Amino acid sequence: MQILNFTVDSALLRELGEKLVETVHLALIELVKNSYDADATEVQIVFTQNVEGKSEIHVIDNGKGMNFKTLQDYWMRIATNNKENVSVSPIFGRPLTGAKGIGRFSCRRLGGYLKLITSGTENNRSVGFQNEIQYTEVDFPWLEFEPGTDVTKIECRGQTKILQNSSTGTILIIREIADEWNLRGYNWLKRQLSVLSANTGTKREGYVEDPGFTVKILAPDFEGGVRDIREDFMESGWGTLSAYINDDKQIVCDLNALGLGKKSIISNIKLTHLNDVSLKVAIFVDKRDQMRDTSLLSLDSLEKILPEWGGVQVRFRNFRVYPYGDDDWLDIDKDRGLRKASPKNQLLAFAQKLQGVDASRSLLNMMSMRSYMGNVVIGEKAIGFEMKLNREGFVASDAVDELKIFARFAIDWSTILRDYYLRQQSQLQTQKALFEFEDVLHRKIEPIKAVEAAVNYLEREVQLITKTLPEGERIETEKSFLKATEVIKRHNESNKAELLHLRLVASTSTLLLIFSHEVKSLLGLLEDSKNSLNNIRKDVNENSKESLLKIADGFENLKERLKELLGLTSLVGVDYRKARAGNIALKDRVIKVAKVFDLITKKYNIEIRYNDIPNNLVVKNILEAELYSILLNTVSNSIKSVIAGGNQRVINVQASRESGLNKILIMDTGLGIDESNYEEVFIPFISDPTGNLYNKLEQQINPEDSIMVGSGSGLGLGIVKEIILAHEGSIKFINPFEQWKAVLEIKLA
Template identity: 55%
Template sequence: MANLYFTVDSALLSELGEKLVETVHLALVELVKNSYDADATEVKIRFISDENSINEIQIIDNGSGMTHEEVRNFWMRIATTNKIKKSFSPIYGRPRTGSKGIGRFSCRRLGLHLRLVTEGKNKGMQEKTDVIFPWEKEFTAGTDVTTIKCPGILSKSQKGETGTKLIISNISQEWNRRSYDYIKRKLAVLVANRGAKREGYKIDPGFNIMIEAPQFDEKVVDLRDHLLDAGWGTLSAYINKNGNAVCKLVAMDIGEKKFISKEKFSHLKDIYLKIGIMVDEREQIRNSKILALGSLSQILNEWGGVQIRFKGFRVGNYGDDDWLDIDKERGLRRTTPEKELYLFAQTLKGIDASRALLNMLSMRSYVGNVNIREHATGFEMKANREGFIESNSFQQLKLFVKFCIYWATIYREFYLRQKAKESSDVARKYLEGVLDEKIEKEKVVTSAVDYIQKEVRNIVNYLPSKEKRIVQKSLSKATDAILQYEKSNTEELRHLRLIASTSTLLLIFSHEVKSLLGLLENHTNTLEIIKEKLDKSDQNQISYVQNDLNESKIRFEDLLGLTSLISVDSKKASLTNLSLKERIAKARNAFKIIIDDYDIDISYDDVPNNIIIHNILEAELYSIVLNVLSNSIKAVIAGGEEKRIKFVASKVDGKNVITILDTGIGVGKDMYEEIFIPFIADPSNLLYPKLERNLNPADKYIVGTGSGLGLSIVKDIIQLRNGSISFQEPTETWKTKLVIELP
């Protein structure tokens, strides 16, 4: 039998290197993927050039390298199935990024000369293989590739570092700035690997790429740092020697911002974090040369999250899970920051502090590490090395990281508000051009609606009568909805401006009342002098007048105490712990005239003295008590029969549960939620008609005329302080039951 054998022409290598890998930048990416598959933690790429062009590219990694046998059996074998058989890297269990076994022939695409230097471990010895591949001389068309000798040197030693070095010369002259930026975008996905734990393998410490390319004006580029700086913003922070958080944000259209917390993290030291804030939207990518939208989606899915590194090593699965509870809080729609961050949000123009966290990003959108360094204390690893044992230090670490992320989120909310304003201004100017007239900001919506109605009517005139009626009806409903919404927003803004101006008038009035109280004090003292000169019966009469004046003075002083809270600078106000019963008593006294005149029974005997509301501004607690008490007073007066109001409080599961009951007109179940909507003062339209009949005209200004903002404000304050408020079905003896929970 005459057997026949295949031979392989060297031209095939050109086909594999130049046809399957179409461009030089794709070829380079393939070679870096080989380093990733070899469990390298770092790759260095060097572009070396002379005065005219790039003449050499070096790719150096610290991976597992290859033994002499592996070079012969795998590297020198075209289209090996090694990666198919072994789909995960041997040390860290990384999913292999290539399977065809032709990535190495990308070298042929990059240049005409290759030197491979690789070191691997073999039976306790270090094997170094140094091979030359003269593509341009020996690998010519017509030559059988299996007959070509590649000169090499094998050396062995007891010690050494594993890894592979590729030196490619006689470079293809296709490199330019565009292809250089392309490889950075492609490799960004690989450097997003900041570490992982895969079952059955060692903990993957991550993968980074350093690029040296002076001809592209970049001496040494840390690609991972560039990646973190490419998204919407970069957040960094540390704990200073006083225990304060020192935060820095560099972000799109924000610039560089710094903040030092008043809050102290006394259990933390030698902590540092750096986080890239990545938003999966093209317009919120700062550096598109590094980060492409398609790559970003893959990065966030695979590597999004804040990891913890303890003395240089990644800990457990922190970063793969929601260890900061950010996604949990997003799900609960907690939009209000706490304590000093709430006050900070108030300093930014256009920000609603109670909704400053409305656009909180998912945990996956934060890519970075918290580094617990050498001098940190209080952190103890679990026996299985999968995380930390709960401690004061670990709890404060979570609070510190969340504090920093929330602070950055507030600035992103500011950015979004500014962008919305810019878009609004652009739209207004465009509309002015269309209408050829100047449009005031307040009339943009109505002008736009008028224009749309006019244009649509012109179009529908060409439709058959039936379709014309349908379109006109739909148009009418849509434009009415827009105009009603705009009217509601305008009304809300008007009320808020009115409240702001009223606050100033109230403070002026308070100053005048203080002067009046001084005079009242003087007259009371004068009466005391006169009383001593009168007989007994007249003295009793004077004493009665004095008592009445003293009661009025005390009531005025209490009222002034409440109004003075308005004058407190909210940025300087501090959270405190307050007795609930004392504030209810003062609030009741504020309505004493009404209570006495209408014979209203207000009881708070079931509020224990030890009920303390924690971490709240005094003005906030008074606002809650005064608003709910005012509503109950109006309700019982409108009811016209038995007028009883009762406060009950107790501690349940670590929270203060406060119940307000009254015998007023009640609230229908279908109104339990609607009543908290701003400007919904009387959703059933029953309260104010009845109140009008039963209330003296002069008294309506004491209990309030109903702006519809009271309960909305109360709800915002309570949610700000991590509480809740709801109407519940009352027992038979009561008409309304309002339940508040506060820390």
């Protein structure tokens, strides 16, 4: 009987190399995946030249390497199934990424020669510095594996030895490299590597904590230096946000973002329990046009990276603290779910200054918590942080509370700027569309008439198109189109009216500042006139003295009233960057508001009561201008209502503390509001839904007095509501009781 054995032709290696690994870029990816699976924390890819000027690729990792037996039994055996028996790496428990047995063919695909240098322990399950390791070096002359030769007959020469006090790892030196490298393929390589390098560290049950995986590339022909793929990846999204605590305990934030460039802000608040704390976060948006570097970042990469590695982690003295970053510790997703739209205090003021931004809705574009990828780093000098006994998070403390404030301030600020960016982009798109439409019409169009011109154009086009339809269908189509264009026209007119009102409001602020400046000079004149009258009194008779005294007292009263008014109007000119929110006594401000309206309330016998406001009740964490805006608008509305009512004219402001909130009731004996209009009166520009108030007010008030209570722009209650919502409060009309005709309920912290 004859015994036959299979032999393997060397052509198989070429066949496998080209069929399994189609390009050199994919081949290199497979080698990096092997490093990842070997529990390396860093791999370096070096494109270089040897002393003979020939190109080489070096792949160097600090993984667990291989001992001689592992190399001989698995790496040197074609089609081994050793990876089929396990699904995770032995040390960090990483899900294995490399294709089974494809690594050596990747080497064959990359070049004609390979030197493999690897160091591993006896059990091949340890990584890093070791007292004793087995060092192995093997040369693979791939070019000798020619078709017609037997794979098993070609020698791969090597050596092995024991090293003391050395580290594990693997070095692949590939020579005679294939001439397929180009910039496009290199960029594809980087995008694939970014998925692996996104591993910033995690902890898997039953395994050593994974510190993360770093990929560095030295490619002079493409980059000209060492590239850290993770660092490049962090800079490739929409924006990169960084923050730290300065010597004055303030938050200093910097944002480098697409379409905005570099922006900075320093917080008004001081976090007295924080020091040696910093933040660096990349902000990713799943839209290609909101990426700064598409050569490295792709939508496909983001879909793989963010669900697993997105989130703001915390590192305490160089160690990651769990579960921060795996959970929503900053309440980002929670607030998104609650549709919290308005920032507070300084950030609200900041948003109000940005052109086109609706400050009260400027947080609605906040990304999910996974879209913020990075770290809050707590350094060696930080105090107030103590790990829990189970090592999961920190023990509650002032420093921990302020850490959350620190990170959320930075993220909220960046969100406001992103809202600004989106609105700017929208304006640019609108301008572009207008230019393109002008090309269609072959004439210039004023921006304010763009909608009207577009609707007219569509009407003409529809008329041409519908001429081909049967009469019944044509008439129905034209009716539907006319309804649609009517909606567009009316909405456009409403927007123009709103814009006009907002411009008037903005100009009013400027006029108030001019008024304030002029009144200050009048105060000095009043003081001089009073002094002059007192001097004249010395030289006149007793009757005249009495008259002059009354005139001087009138000047003094007028001067005091003007001072009170200046105190209020000056709040309009407050620099928001210097404004400070605080705890403000409510009763004192209600009294001042009542004095503002003294002339009108005395003339029309209006009584404003405020005795039911406790002297010690304060509204917390609010700007004084905001509180005055709430009180002035609501009280002036009540004044108009009681004058129009024509009967008993009483306004009562009550306040109490309930369930941690200030409950403020503003009640009046005026005309009242129909329950069906309770919500409508808060809509901007709807000042009098029924038309009843201002008709009756005109009948009851002298024309020269109407200016003191306002003509009703319909903005007042809308502004008040936005301020209150920004402070997480509430405002609504409730069913009146006792003698009151209207009761407005406000709740604030």
